[in-house]
Amino acid sequence: xxxxxxxxxxxxxxxxxxxxxxxxxxxxxxxxxxxxxxxxxxxxxxxxxxxxxxxxxxxxxxxxxxxxxxxxxxxxxxxxxxxxxxxxxxxxxxxxxxxxxxxxxxxxxxxxxxxxxxxxxxxxxxxxxxxxxxxxxxxxxxxxxxxxxxxxxxxxxxxxxxxxxxxxxxxxxxxxxxxxxxxxxxxxxxxxxxxxxxxxxxxxxxxxxxxxxxxxxxxxxxxxxxxxxxxxxxxxxxxxxxxxxxxxxxxxxxxxxxxxxxxxxxxxxxxxxxxxxxxxxxxxxxxxxxxxxxxxxxxxxxxxxxxxxxxxxxxxxxxxxxxxxxxxxxxxxxxxxxxxxxxxxxxxxxxxxxxxxxxxxxxxxxxxxxxxxxxxxxxxxx
Amino acid sequence: xxxxxxxxxxxxxxxxxxxxxxxxxxxxxxxxxxxxxxxxxxxxxxxxxxxxxxxxxxxxxxxxxxxxxxxxxxxxxxxxxxxxxxxxxxxxxxxxxxxxxxxxxxxxxxxxxxxxxxxxxxxxxxxxxxxxxxxxxxxxxxxxxxxxxxxxxxxxxxxxxxxxxxxxxxxxxxxxxxxxxxxxxxxxxxxxxxxxxxxxxxxxxxxxxxxxxxxxxxxxxxxxxxxxxxxxxxxxxxxxxxxxxxxxxxxxxxxxxxxxxxxxxxxxxxxxxxxxxxxxxxxxxxxxxxxxxxxxxxxxxxxxxxxxxxxxxxxxxxxxxxxxxxxxxxxxxxxxxxxxxxxxxxxxxxxxxxxxxxxxxxxxxxxxxxxxxxxxxxxxxx
Numbered sequence: 086x087x088x089x090x091x092x093x094x095x096x097x098x099x100x101x102x103x104x105x106x107x108x109x110x111x112x113x114x115x116x117x118x119x120x121x122x123x124x125x126x127x128x129x130x131x132x133x134x135x136x137x138x139x140x141x142x143x144x145x146x147x148x149x150x151x152x153x154x155x156x157x158x159x160x161x162x163x164x165x166x167x168x169x170x171x172x173x174x175x176x177x178x179x180x181x182x183x184x185x186x187x188x189x190x191x192x193x194x195x196x197x198x199x200x201x202x203x204x205x206x207x208x209x210x211x212x213x214x215x216x217x218x219x220x221x222x223x224x225x226x227x228x229x230x231x232x233x234x235x236x237x238x239x240x241x242x243x244x245x246x247x248x249x250x251x252x253x254x255x256x257x258x259x260x261x262x263x264x265x266x267x268x269x270x271x272x273x274x275x276x277x278x279x280x281x282x283x284x285x286x287x288x289x290x291x292x293x294x295x296x297x298x299x300x301x302x303x304x305x306x307x308x309x310x311x312x313x314x315x316x317x318x319x320x321x322x323x324x325x326x327x328x329x330x331x332x333x334x335x336x337x338x339x340x341x342x343x344x345x346x347x348x349x350x351x352x353x354x355x356x357x358x359x360x361x362x363x364x365x366x367x368x369x370x371x372x373x374x375x376x377x378x379x380x381x382x383x384x385x386x387x388x389x390x391x392x393x394x395x396x397x398x399x400x401x402x403x404x405x406x407x408x409x410x411x412x413x414x415x416x417x418x419x420x421x422x423x424x425x426x427x428x429x430x431x432x433x434x435x436x437x438x439x440x441x442x443x444x445x446x447x448x449x450x451x452x453x454x455x456x457x458x459x460x461x462x463x464x465x466x467x
Numbered sequence: 468x469x470x471x472x473x474x475x476x477x478x479x480x481x482x483x484x485x486x487x488x489x490x491x492x493x494x495x496x497x498x499x500x501x502x503x504x505x506x507x508x509x510x511x512x513x514x515x516x517x518x519x520x521x522x523x524x525x526x527x528x529x530x531x532x533x534x535x536x537x538x539x540x541x542x543x544x545x546x547x548x549x550x551x552x553x554x555x556x557x558x559x560x561x562x563x564x565x566x567x568x569x570x571x572x573x574x575x576x577x578x579x580x581x582x583x584x585x586x587x588x589x590x591x592x593x594x595x596x597x598x599x600x601x602x603x604x605x606x607x608x609x610x611x612x613x614x615x616x617x618x619x620x621x622x623x624x625x626x627x628x629x630x631x632x633x634x635x636x637x638x639x640x641x642x643x644x645x646x647x648x649x650x651x652x653x654x655x656x657x658x659x660x661x662x663x664x665x666x667x668x669x670x671x672x673x674x675x676x677x678x679x680x681x682x683x684x685x686x687x688x689x690x691x692x693x694x695x696x697x698x699x700x701x702x703x704x705x706x707x708x709x710x711x712x713x714x715x716x717x718x719x720x721x722x723x724x725x726x727x728x729x730x731x732x733x734x735x736x737x738x739x740x741x742x743x744x745x746x747x748x749x750x751x752x753x754x755x756x757x758x759x760x761x762x763x764x765x766x767x768x769x770x771x772x773x774x775x776x777x778x779x780x781x782x783x784x785x786x787x788x789x790x791x792x793x794x795x796x797x798x799x800x801x802x803x804x805x806x807x808x809x810x811x812x813x814x815x816x817x818x819x820x821x822x823x824x825x826x827x828x829x830x831x832x833x834x835x836x837x838x839x840x841x842x843x844x845x846x847x848x849x
Contacts, residue, residue, distance in 0.1 A: 132776030132784040162772055162784070164801035197769020198802050302773045373755065373836075374844050381845025387579020390544055391684045394514030402514040402544070419546035420580050454755075456838050462756050463763025 087237030088114050089221045090248030091271040093311025097216035098227030101209025103157025103195075103202065109227035110157040111209030114267050115182060115217060116150060120312030123149035124280035125190065126287050128304035134161035135171040136191040140305060143175075143190050147276025149309055152190040153178050153210060154228050154265055156252070158201040160193040161302045170203045177207045181214040192265045192305050194230055194252060225250035228265055231461060236337035240326045245272040245314040247326055251334040253341075264291065264338055266306040268330065271314035272323055282324040283308045290331035293363065294339055294450045306331075339450045344457030347379050349434045350448055357443035361398035365438060366449030368392045376454035379434055384427035386414045389436065400440040408437035469619030470496050471603045472630030473653040475693025479598035480609030483591025485539025485577075485584065491609035492539040493591030496649050497564060497599060498532055502694030505531035506662035507572065508669050510686035516543035517553040518573040522687060525557075525572050529658025531691055534572040534649055535560050535592060536610050538634070540583040542575040543684045552585045559589045563596040574647045574687050576612050576634060607632035610647055613843060618719035622708045627654040627696040629708055633716040635723075646673065646720055648688040650712065653696035654705055664706040665690045672713035675745065676721055676832045688713075721832045726839030729761050731816045732830055739825035743780035747820060748831030750774045758836035761816055766809035768796045771818065782822040790819035 089096050096114045103110040116123075125144040127137050143149065153174055160167045171191050179186035193201065216223070225235040229252050236251040253264025268283075287306055308327070318326075339348050351369050356362035369375055372392040378385035386407045394402065403418035412427045414420070434453075452458075471478050478496045485492040498505075507526040509519050525531065535556055542549045553573050561568035575583065598605070607617035611634050618633040635646025650665075669688055690709070700708075721730050733751050738744035751757055754774040760767035768789045776784065785800035794809045796802070816835075834840075 130773060130776040131778075132772050159769070162769060162797065162800050162802070164785070164799075196767075197773060198767075198797065200802070302769075302776060371753075373840075377841050377844035380841065383845065385579075387541070387544060387684075390514050391512060391579060394512040394684060396513075403546070415544065415580065417546075418544050420544070420582070454841055454844075456841050458755075459759050459762065459836055459838050459841055462759035462836075463765065 087225050087239065087248050087250040088267050088269045089219050090239040091246040091269045091311065093117050093271045093313025094269045095217040095219045096221035096224040097213040097218060098223030099209055099212040099216055101212065102205045103155055109223060110155055111206065111213050112154040112224035112227035113178065113210065113213035113217065114152045114224060114269065114309070116309045116311050118311055118313070120273060120310055121148050121150055121188070122274060122276045122279055122310040123147060123308060124276055124283045125305060125307040126283060128301055130302050132302050134159050134193060134303040135163060135168045136160055136193045137303060137305060138168065139171045139175065140190045140192070143187060148188050149190055150184040150188040151178055151182060152192065152267055152307055152309065154192040155201065155206055156194050156228055156230050158193060158195040158199055159197045159303050160201045161197040163198070163200050166200060170201050170206065173203055174206050174210060177210040181211060190307055194228065194265055194303055197302060228252040231343055232341055234341055236334055236341065238330045238333040240330045242318055242322070242326055244316045245318055246270065247330050249330050249334055251338055253338045264304055266334060268308040270310045271312065272310055273312040273315065273317040274310050274323065278320055279308050279310055282327045285324050286328040286331040289328060290335040293448065294335045335450065339452060342452040343461045344455045345452035346455050347432055347434045347453040349379060349436065349451045349453065351436045351438065351451065352448045353438045353440065354446045355439040355441045355443060356445040357399040359445045359447055362445050362447035363449065364396050365393055365398045365440065366447055368396045369436065370449045370451035373454050376451070379429060380453040380455045382429040384409045384414055384424045384429060389438065390415065393438065398440065399442045404441040406439040410435055469607050469621065469630050469632040470649050470651045471601055472621040473628040473651045473693065475499050475653045475695025476651045477599040477601045478603035478606040479595040479600060480605030481591055481594040481598055483594065484587045485537055491605060492537055493588065493595050494536040494606035494609035495560065495592065495595035495599065496534045496606060496651065496691070498691045498693050500693055500695065502655060502692055503530050503532055503570070504656060504658045504661055504692040505529060505690060506658055506665045507687060507689040508665060510683055512684050514684050516541050516575060516685040517545060517550045518542055518575045519685060519687060520550065521553045521557065522572045522574070525569060530570050531572055532566040532570040533560055533564060534574065534689055534691065536574040536647055537583065537588055538576050538610055538612050540575060540577040540581055541579045541685050542583045543579040545580070545582050548582060552583050552588065555585055556588050556592060559592040563593060572689055574685070576610065576647055576685055579684060610634040613725055614723055616723055618716055618723070620712045620715040622712045624700055624704065624708055626698045627700055628652065629712050631712050631716055633720055635720045646686055648673070648716060650690040652692045653694065654692055655694040655697065655699040656692050656705065660702055661690050661692055664709045667706050668710040668713040671710060672717040675830060676717045717832065721834060724834040725843045726837045727834035728837050729814055729816045729835040731761060731818060731833045731835065733818045733820065733833065734828070734830045735820045735822065736828045737821040737823045737825060738827040739781040741827045741829055744827050744829035745831065746778045747775055747780045747822065748829055750778045751818065752831045752833035755836050758833070761811060762835040762837045764811040766791045766796055766806045766811060771820065772797065775820065780822065781824045786823040788821040792817055
């Protein structure tokens, strides 16, 4: 139970034959009201998939009745035929639920550049509607691609609930990480309040997850509110709870990143601005040499500093401190504690970078570069 | 014979004990004149190694007597002690050759963050001076780190010669690729002419090589001119020849990139500007997903388009064409020829991207992401 933890929602996940494995591949989440408020954020990739182009129009008025998601195909770079498939999918949901297609969000994930089988998707929609349940625990499995486990999170407030599900294991990078996330709440909030809370949360969670530097064409995070609890929580309290749920899901995405053997947190402190802290953390998170070194349990801090040097952030190379799992290996740009004091064998790795250029801070989550990552991504389409 | 192919130069490579393997690790190239003109370009990484900081001062007056290079240690983030080691190395060369230390370029390559053994370097300098030869073929081996073969190139003009040697296999990325290059010529050109020709050549060759997106702290490309041929070639003819030599060395660097099993040329056409063509090519060259797909001989063109979508270059996603090894797999942002018509088994892979946004073009050279790359870079420092 994830998206149905909040009252006022029903969901289902079914196998429509889009995945060659026969695993579930169509998910549906329906807001049963009384309110139908929503907010969503999308990939900043300029090459956007058809479901993203569609959903950007749907969210404009802040009203969403349902969201339908498929794995087994990204429906991206599939031209007019692909857009018509997205449109037909929304129409099928709308017809079955007796709502407007313009209030149905669509998400797709899978291989880019292949047409989705429209007939299978639409048959899947019918099956999903028939299977809708307020106690569903199947939707979160139907959105998985290379994920090895479903990702869900629930926050219970004082009489109100936030629930969520997420998918994503590869092509995880900022603005947003490559993933689909559906969040639901029974709190009585309007779309503007939801939008503010959602942007606040995603900017600090999913946007700071960067497993492989590759930004998706299909990312979408949606938040639907049913108002079924009858309670309108304080905006700051709700925003804080949503941040916690998003952070929980982001950590689950990180932990299931393709081939990862280490979960790496890069904590940048002493930056002149928060944006510069993010830029530094992201540059390190995208260094293949740093990531391969972590895979080899090698505290190669020179690769951290050489990545910092590629940024525009304010810093003096000879003032920077770097620690790894609590051992300060570099102080003021010079060797400090011996490398062999650092133990990188635990799965969790903390890299601390103090730029000594200000008071701002940010943490970027990433993964190591492993043989499994190469294997999985050299054989994905075939 | 590489840097000594041009008359007016002597060189040597010796083993000074910096590498644990006992392989040659100190190289020296001396300009015996009559002219001592030079130009050099350096890494744009803001974290610069001590030899780069030193050499930037040396090149300011356009006069260089000699260049000394060591492998076995980058001498980067080694503080005042490290800078003094670089200074002492230049002083040792100067004393032995009876020239000014301010006219001695220094280059280092190897692990960042370890002190170089100053005594070993200085003893190596003495041994190299004793071994100097106008027919040397050892210097190009003494600058190797993870390189599997030495890289040399020679161009013979009408009475004048350009020779060069290069090292670099990992941390190969732009501005400059991670590498050391020494180019020599006996043409009678001054430092300004050399500088113009060198910047023209490096911008189109080494700067368009991006094996792993990781920019070095130690890159340096130096061009020394002895004038010993007594001939002053036409500037355009010389610049064209230098471009050829640099392109030859860049291809050798690409072919020896760590763990690579494919040499990938990403040719971007139809860009609005040359800079935008480079930005697009570089974005694709840095996509781990694209690079892993090529390793798996998988023509996954969606990963090309999703990388283009992260750039600021002008393009309409629904006008882009993509070809792989001559097969147009994507036309106007939609699937074109079937993926299985593409044969990616040859080592050489050509990716053609037509943005249909203008007339500018650029080609970026990169490598695939392989198990060998991960293996080599997870075990480098240890």
